[in-house]
């Protein structure tokens with residue numbers, strides 16, 4: 630089970646909140662994680678982090694409102710980010726969340742399992758969204774919008790991924806462990822095949838297509854989307 634320290638920004642007085650959040654995020658060592666809880670979309674903070682802690686962090690959402698926004702951060706060695714760096718890290722992050730969620734359900738801890746599956750759904754839905762809306766259009770444009778380019782298939786596979794997430798959510802809601810395990814295994818199969826194509830072919834191709842600093846700018850767009 631992965632337990633990540635949580636910093637709840639809602640519990641910090643407004644006059645010291647930003648300072649405390651920045652100092653906790655600045656202190657993250659490479660590979661060290663922190664979950665930040667905020668009462669609103671953290672977009673402004675994320676833009677500030679890109680400017681003030683360049684290349685020092687990766688992040689992705691676990692909840693996007695309406696009452697709380699939870700974002701997972703991890704420290705990294707400062708070096709320009711590539712698409713491989715960012716999105717492969719996010720693939721591994723989502724796999725960990727999904728494995729945790731299933732283990733919670735198998736232990737009979739249904740309430741926490743449902744919450745963890747919901748975090749996985751937010752993370753994976755967001756991930757597919759930034760690929761569909763930011764990454765693939767940028768790559769298609771840079772490569773001349775080839776009619777048989779690889780991104781159309783990836784977008785199509787995202788439909789299967791979203792259907793898999795919905796099946797899991799239904800089974801978790803009904804507390805039907807057998808159906809949940811089947812739904813989990815089916816999504817793991819679909820995602821593993823999809824991620825392998827992205828990680829072995831598409832993302833390295835995108836990293837080669839864009840020279841720095843355009844590549845770093847593209848990754849920053851993904852991180853702010």
Ligand SMILES: [Fe+2]
Pocket residue numbers: 757760783787823827
């Ligand atoms: Fe994808």
Ligand SMILES: [Fe+2]
Pocket residue numbers: 716720756760824827
């Ligand atoms: Fe992906």
